[in-house]
Amino acid sequence: MGGIEERLRGPWLAALAGDGDAYASCLTELAAMLRAYFRRRLTRWPDEVEDLVQETLIAVHNQRHTFDAGQPLTAWVHAIAKYKYVDLVRRRAGRDALHEPLDDDVAAFAASDHEAADAKRDLAKLLATLPDRHRRPIECVKIQGLSVAEAARQTGMSESAVKVGIHRGLKALADLIRRQP
Amino acid sequence: MKTADLIRTLATGAGPVMPREVSQRYATALALGSLGAVAVVVSYLGVNNDLVALSAKPMFWVRLVFAASVAATAFVALARLARPGVPLGRASAAMAVPMLAMWALAAIVLALAEPMMRSMLVLGSTWKTCPLNITLASIPVLVAVLWAIRGLAPTRPVMTGATAGRLAGGIGALVYTLHCPELEAPFLGIWYVLGMAIPSVIGAVLGPKLLRW
Numbered sequence: 001m002g003g004i005e006e007r008l009r010g011p012w013l014a015a016l017a018g019d020g021d022a023y024a025s026c027l028t029e030l031a032a033m034l035r036a037y038f039r040r041r042l043t044r045w046p047d048e049v050e051d052l053v054q055e056t057l058i059a060v061h062n063q064r065h066t067f068d069a070g071q072p073l074t075a076w077v078h079a080i081a082k083y084k085y086v087d088l089v090r091r092r093a094g095r096d097a098l099h100e101p102l103d104d105d106v107a108a109f110a111a112s113d114h115e116a117a118d119a120k121r122d123l124a125k126l127l128a129t130l131p132d133r134h135r136r137p138i139e140c141v142k143i144q145g146l147s148v149a150e151a152a153r154q155t156g157m158s159e160s161a162v163k164v165g166i167h168r169g170l171k172a173l174a175d176l177i178r179r180q181p
Numbered sequence: 182m183k184t185a186d187l188i189r190t191l192a193t194g195a196g197p198v199m200p201r202e203v204s205q206r207y208a209t210a211l212a213l214g215s216l217g218a219v220a221v222v223v224s225y226l227g228v229n230n231d232l233v234a235l236s237a238k239p240m241f242w243v244r245l246v247f248a249a250s251v252a253a254t255a256f257v258a259l260a261r262l263a264r265p266g267v268p269l270g271r272a273s274a275a276m277a278v279p280m281l282a283m284w285a286l287a288a289i290v291l292a293l294a295e296p297m298m299r300s301m302l303v304l305g306s307t308w309k310t311c312p313l314n315i316t317l318a319s320i321p322v323l324v325a326v327l328w329a330i331r332g333l334a335p336t337r338p339v340m341t342g343a344t345a346g347r348l349a350g351g352i353g354a355l356v357y358t359l360h361c362p363e364l365e366a367p368f369l370g371i372w373y374v375l376g377m378a379i380p381s382v383i384g385a386v387l388g389p390k391l392l393r394w
Binding site for chain 1: 184193198
């Protein structure tokens with residue numbers, strides 16, 4: 001447990017400072033932790049695990065400014081994971097389904113699971129439903145790997161509009177996921 | 182989309198996080214909300230003509246400190262609630278301190294007062310309007326604070342909404358002192374507390390609807 005916290009803390013702080021490679025490797029580690037965590041809890045809906053991992057990763061990304069450098073990263077991610085898990089269970093079955101006790105035990109994050117199953121929900125399809133001003137900047141910068149300046153040239157948008165479009169687009173994506181049945 | 186692709190998508194061009202983003206959000210919300218509260222009190226209720234004379238009395242300052250400490254302790258708790266995985270700790274007990282202190286003071290004042298005077302100490306001359314006026318003054322703050330929290334990540338929406346309402350109520354009460362003629366502790370302990378409780382209830386009801394993410 002201390003292992004994960006110590007291993008991820010440095011790269012995570014680097015990621016928040018703008019290091020994209022450190023960010024990608026942190027997200028990969030977190031995805032493995034989340035997968036193990038959800039797989040143990042979603043025994044009733046095993047094929048939801050990968051969807052919930054993806055949803056939680058988007059939440060981690062969208063809310064990463066709420067991480068306080070003074071707090072443990074695992075506690076922060078655990079709280080987000082628990083929130084997303086409770087949200088999913090409520091969406092699936094209403095409040096009464098939440099009878100399995102939710103441990104507050106951050107140590108539950110000790111395990112990792114790198115075997116990604118296929119996600120049931122296709123985020124690419126969901127992304128395609130976003131309005132152009134959100135979708136095109138995300139596709140250019142996030143998927144084609146262009147710089148913000150290049151994306152601005154390609155889409156004919158200003159650089160700040162590209163940045164705002166990505167930011168709002170990922171929020172909108174999180175909203176779309178939440179509203180799905 | 183596979184999870185590995187999603188991670189690549191999220192990490193590409195993510196850029197650094199602005200370290201001051203959260204505090205700037207609060208600062209903006211509190212500044213705009215307080216301005217709104219001042220606008221409501223000054224334009225709709227009016228500033229008390231005896232404000233200068235009132236401010237010569239110690240209880241005027243006790244009242245200010247009371248409202249300000251309700252707001253300050255609520256803000257500390259709110260800032261913790263808005264970040265995932267940060268425990269409330271002593272912040273929830275701290276929120277009770279201003280109330281308990283005012284109730285203790287009110288009990289002493291009532292115990293020492295002539296029996297005939299007690300109802301006047303409790304009801305003052307504005308008890309009917311005070312709670313709703315405080316609520317009114319707190320609405321702009323509540324709107325602004327809920328906006329700020331929507332950009333953060335509260336995992337306990339009812340508690341977070343209630344605490345946002347408490348913060349709004351504290352600032353609303355603080356601004357309402359520009360208008361309010363009442364300085365007696367029993368009055369403050371009942372009607373001010375009620376006026377700050379109403380926005381808390383509104384916040385608790387709105388929280389689960391507005392603060393999902």
